[in-house]
Amino acid sequence: MLKISNFSKIYAGGKKAANHINLTVLAGEIHGFIGHNGAGKTTTIRAVAGVMDFEEGEILIDGRSVKKEPVACKKKLAYIPDNPDLYDYITGFQYLNYMADMFEVSAHDRSERIHRYAQLFEISDSLGNLISSYSHGMKQKTALIGALLHEPKLLILDEPFVGLDPEASFHLKKIMRELCQRGSAIFFSTHVLDVAEKLCDKISIIKNGELISSGTMEEVKGSSSLEDVFMEVVEHEQ
Ligand SMILES: Nc1ncnc2c1ncn2[C@@H]1O[C@H](COP(=O)(O)OP(=O)(O)OP(=O)(O)O)[C@@H](O)[C@H]1O
Numbered sequence: 001m002l003k004i005s006n007f008s009k010i011y012a013g014g015k016k017a018a019n020h021i022n023l024t025v026l027a028g029e030i031h032g033f034i035g036h037n038g039a040g041k042t043t044t045i046r047a048v049a050g051v052m053d054f055e056e057g058e059i060l061i062d063g064r065s066v067k068k069e070p071v072a073c074k075k076k077l078a079y080i081p082d083n084p085d086l087y088d089y090i091t092g093f094q095y096l097n098y099m100a101d102m103f104e105v106s107a108h109d110r111s112e113r114i115h116r117y118a119q120l121f122e123i124s125d126s127l128g129n130l131i132s133s134y135s136h137g138m139k140q141k142t143a144l145i146g147a148l149l150h151e152p153k154l155l156i157l158d159e160p161f162v163g164l165d166p167e168a169s170f171h172l173k174k175i176m177r178e179l180c181q182r183g184s185a186i187f188f189s190t191h192v193l194d195v196a197e198k199l200c201d202k203i204s205i206i207k208n209g210e211l212i213s214s215g216t217m218e219e220v221k222g223s224s225s226l227e228d229v230f231m232e233v234v235e236h237e238q
Helices: 043-051 072-075 092-102 105-118 136-148 166-181 193-199 217-221 226-236
Strands: 002-010 016-025 031-035 056-061 077-080 154-158 187-188 201-208 208-215
Touching: 016 043, 016 056, 016 187, 016 201, 031 043, 031 166, 031 193, 031 226, 043 056, 043 077, 043 154, 043 187, 072 077, 077 136, 077 208, 092 105, 092 136, 105 136, 105 166, 136 166, 166 187, 166 193, 193 208, 193 226, 201 217, 201 226, 208 217, 208 226, 217 226
Parallel strands: 031 187, 031 201, 077 154, 154 187
Antiparallel strands: 002 016, 002 056, 201 208
């Protein structure tokens, strides 16, 4: 579903934030992306989501190039940045209908999904209010619902659990598993290693723009904890 080949990114000013990254996420997989602050996670995620240009490499979504077929790729994916900026002066409900229109979600499906997810995330009563009145977590929940409305083939999340209350985190993990069971793929970054260890089928560790470990959870961590392996590779690998 997602194939990153030889991806490199050099920012204006010369910072090489990603260096020849190769990574594949198959349909039905939850793939966690971990690394220290400034390692290159957001850079990679933004390139995959098609919101940042890059000089070298190729990124394919369901076999189509994010560079050559950006619209076809965007139709298949949903992307939530680490700090989602929504439109302040519309209501949550208007925002969700706008997203549903963009992704051509039928009236029946949007109504059922908005209702179901809003109830799960306990924001049904706020959807009629302006987004400017929402807390950070409420904005995040609204962005999540908007991302889920068209059942994306690839869901890309940058630090999805930051700012969510424990109940919402629980529901999000369940939704992520269910989405993958229906054949979608998920690629997400996190600093919460316990969550990554429990939730992910595969894991990739990035350090200073280089992928230093990638594979199934068993391949990457063996019988150790993910935290121990992370500390070891981040401290000792080049
Ligand atoms: N727009 C930019 N211009 C120049 N350098 C940038 C830019 N964005 C990011 N960088 C640099 O690229 C490197 C990777 O940043 P990135 O945001 O991808 O890291 P990250 O792994 O997501 O970090 P964090 O866990 O702190 O969110 C960092 O050294 C950062 O300073």
